[in-house]
Amino acid sequence: MQITYPAIVTAEQDGFTVQFVDLDEAFTEGDTMEEALFNASEVLTLTLEGRLSENLPVPLPSKKIKGAHYVAPDAKTQAVMLLREARGERTLSDLARALETSWPQAKRLEDPHHWPSLKTLDKAARVLGKRLVLTMV
Numbered sequence: 001m002q003i004t005y006p007a008i009v010t011a012e013q014d015g016f017t018v019q020f021v022d023l024d025e026a027f028t029e030g031d032t033m034e035e036a037l038f039n040a041s042e043v044l045t046l047t048l049e050g051r052l053s054e055n056l057p058v059p060l061p062s063k064k065i066k067g068a069h070y071v072a073p074d075a076k077t078q079a080v081m082l083l084r085e086a087r088g089e090r091t092l093s094d095l096a097r098a099l100e101t102s103w104p105q106a107k108r109l110e111d112p113h114h115w116p117s118l119k120t121l122d123k124a125a126r127v128l129g130k131r132l133v134l135t136m137v
Contacts, residue, residue: 005070015036026043083128
């Protein structure tokens with residue numbers, strides 16, 4: 001699963017505005033297209049971090065939105081979202097038992113302000129029946 005959210009970029013007289021299709025509160029601007037898309041990634045990360053931290057619903061990204069630019073949040077936020085999605089209906093207690101760790105340690109894996117090691121992410125993916133795959137774009 002790839003975590004990229006569609007954003008509509010609109011050219012304005014003094015630059016570009018960006019509005020995310022799935023997240024009404026996530027919008028930004030920039031003087032150039034490059035700056036606007038960079039800012040969009042920052043805003044997306046902050047919006048998703050806020051929702052995750054406050055246990056608010058986080059919609060999955062819409063697909064195939066015509067004319068949209070697909071923007072990714074930072075790696076920590078992607079990791080949290082992917083682990084939550086992979087965990088599905090399993091409890092954090094179940095995850096902690098499978099990882100042979102404590103509940104607080106398992107909970108930290110789904111904290112967008114915590115940066116787990118690749119080794120820990122890989123182990124969590126394996127116990128959830130997934131594989132950790134890294135991609136640089």
